[in-house]
Amino acid sequence: xxxxxxxxxxxxxxxxxxxxxxxxxxxxxxxxxxxxxxxxxxxxxxxxxxxxxxxxxxxxxxxxxxxxxxxxxxxxxxxxxxxxxxxxxxxxxxxxxxxxxxxxxxxxxxxxxxxxxxxxxxxxxxxxxxxxxxxxxxxxxxxxxxxxxxxxxxxxxxxxxxxxxxxxxxxxxxxxxxxxxxxxxxxx
Numbered sequence: 001x002x003x004x005x006x007x008x009x010x011x012x013x014x015x016x017x018x019x020x021x022x023x024x025x026x027x028x029x030x031x032x033x034x035x036x037x038x039x040x041x042x043x044x045x046x047x048x049x050x051x052x053x054x055x056x057x058x059x060x061x062x063x064x065x066x067x068x069x070x071x072x073x074x075x076x077x078x079x080x081x082x083x084x085x086x087x088x089x090x091x092x093x094x095x096x097x098x099x100x101x102x103x104x105x106x107x108x109x110x111x112x113x114x115x116x117x118x119x120x121x122x123x124x125x126x127x128x129x130x131x132x133x134x135x136x137x138x139x140x141x142x143x144x145x146x147x148x149x150x151x152x153x154x155x156x157x158x159x160x161x162x163x164x165x166x167x168x169x170x171x172x173x174x175x176x177x178x179x180x181x182x183x184x185x186x187x188x
Contacts, residue, residue, distance in 0.1 A: 004031060004092050004119050004177055018087035022046070022111055024076050024104075025094040029056045033063050035088075043069050046076045046083055077107045085111045093175070095120040096131075101150040102158045109162035109180075116159055117179045122171050123151050152176060 019041040023032050025048060032043040045056070050073050060069050072083065077100065089112040091104075098104045108116055121127045131147045138145060156166055159180050168179035 004090070004117065018114060020044075020086040020088070020113075022083070022086035022089045022108075024089065024091045024108055025097065026090070026092070027056075028052045028059055029069065029071070030059075031090055031092055032069060033059060033065060036065050036068055037063070040088075041068065044083070044086065045069065045071045046079065047071065047073050048075055049073065077103050079107070083111065085113050087114045088112065089116045091116075091118045093119055095150060095155060096147050097145075099146070099148050101148065101155060105155060105158035106162060109159045109164060112164075112180075112182060115167075115179055115181050116164060117177070118155070119175050119177045120152070120155060121147075121149055121174060122176045123149060127174060152178070156180070 021032055021035055021040050021043040023029070023043060023045045026032055026045040027047070029043075029045055029052075032045055036043055047053070053071060053073065056071060060066055060071075074083075076083070077098075089108045091108055095101055095104060095118060105118075108118075121131065128149055131149050135146050138147075156169075156178065160166070163183050163185070164180035165183050166178060167181045168177065170177040
């Protein structure tokens with residue numbers, strides 16, 4: 001179990017008692033599978049590209065979770081009301097893939113009934129330097145994808161203005177894990 005999943009399933013975590021999960025850009029679905037095995041009831045994964053769908057389907061069927069997972073291919077920031085709110089919304093290493101972080105964070109916050117859990121790169125000198133080099137290499141090899149390093153204070157502000165309070169802020173060497181909880185009466 002990865003660090004993000006461990007923080008979600010730790011004893012006393014509100015997420016450990018949650019029933020529904022919305023994972024944004026969850027790749028092959030490893031986190032949702034871990035959380036469903038840990039007791040969460042149902043999961044929806046919204047993925048931008050169909051790249052992971054075949055492998056994800058195999059893993060979900062192998063885990064015997066086919067009836068508890070829905071996978072959708074769409075741009076999450078443009079999703080309509082067909083992507084329903086969930087008790088917990090997870091964005092693991094996603095924010096750095098979007099240039100429009102406030103729009104992404106806002107879309108996730110609107111759909112989080114209880115908790116929003118995210119991981120993103122720390123805003124440290126070595127991270128800034130490393131991602132600058134990565135983006136330079138992408139440019140040289142003519143790859144369109146870019147990595148975006150957003151200041152954590154701006155990420156948290158984008159979610160907190162939607163009625164959330166930070167409950168966990170765990171900086172690591174490269175990745176920072178943050179869990180925010182909707183406050184009673186918090187705006188959606």
